[in-house]
Amino acid sequence: MKQIRDLLATCSELIRSEAEPGSMLEEMLSEAEKLGVGEDFARRLLGLILEERGRLAGGEAPASGLKLREFASRARELQESGKPVLRLELGEPDFSASPRIVEAACRALREGFSKYGPAAGIRELRSAIASKISERFGLDLKPENVAVTAGGTFAVYGSIEAVTKPGDEVVVIEPAWPLYAHQVRWLGRRPIIVRTRFEDDWDPIPPLQERVSRLTKLIIINYPNNPTGKVLDGRSMRAIVELAEDAGAWILSDEVYMDFCYVDGFSSILEHDFERRIMVNSFSKTWGMTGFRVGYVISDRDTAYRVARAQNTAITCIPEFVQRAALEALEDVDAARRNAKLVERRLRILYEELSKSKLIDVKPPEGAMYIFPRMGIDGFDPWDFARKLLEEKRVAVAPGSCFGEAYQNYLRISAVLDDEPLREACRRIREFVEEYQRKR
């Protein structure tokens, strides 16, 4: 058919052109309106054209985190073969759920809470989350503003699915948890990478100002940050809200580390009055409940409903005995406080110990469970370094490039061991950095 050939030829011309995306959008929308074509269709078509343009230009594939999982398997293999490894490569706390949380799960099972339940979570848990978070940030949230999800992971996935469409632009600030860009791609949306720098104290505002436009549908932020540990203050958060307001974009604020703040001034997105905001949280880190798989989304009712709908489609619901354990966790304030203190002390140890090396640049920890030091070695290859460090010194750390291709000179080290093994790991890292430098 001639029309189809013409259509593809026009698309091909646009893909290969250098037309500026912002003006393409204006033109697309104005022509679509004249022709009676829906805005969504026009945006999607433009999204596909821009995606193909990026692909032809050799756009980098975002890291998926899979390589890190394989690396962790190697560390586990060594350990299981009787060679002890100091493992600091994963973002998984070494502390577990407290006995009262475990008991709540067991009790729920004994009481028969082992059937299907509502996709958005049981009412008791949604209410408890709504009132805890309302109390903390002075809000009046209702259970309908909450969707209980399979960890923060599905909270992010379901939210991306809920507020964007295939082809839409989603801004991801790097260095970042690798699953953001991976999920965005997986869902057929386009990740737009905004890079922050060690030299700028990981400040996201100037690069966001440069990159956010009317094409942006969603901005994903994560403070306290994995992997840098940065905490964002109210002024910066306000600046991001203003950018999103101007662009007509949503903000997804992943606050799974909000209980791990070691400086004043952390600002949640919920403290900012903005309609298109989504807060993601999880029980995994605060209470050491990674394997329970329970987190949540807080948003307007419609978005929470859409997230629940995505969950219903994919996995039906979260097991009720797990939700009952989460309900108990909300009450276990002591465990949350104890875990945060523990991680803070360990991060201080990591900072002090790593600062002893002239070849390692490190910033004082502000939050989360990580330290993200910069290696002062030219042409540093983080995978080569990490593999050799594991095989030769029996210390496992995550290469910085897992969190963005630009971070080749970095390592992410998790505060997930006791003080003494942590000191020993740092000693070996310092020693190995010297050896690595000498051999170059």
Ligand SMILES: Cc1ncc(COP(=O)(O)O)c(C=O)c1O
């Ligand atoms: C920034 C960030 N968000 C979300 C998650 C997801 O955690 P979970 O799915 O266990 O709640 C993680 C886990 O490492 C993370 O680091």
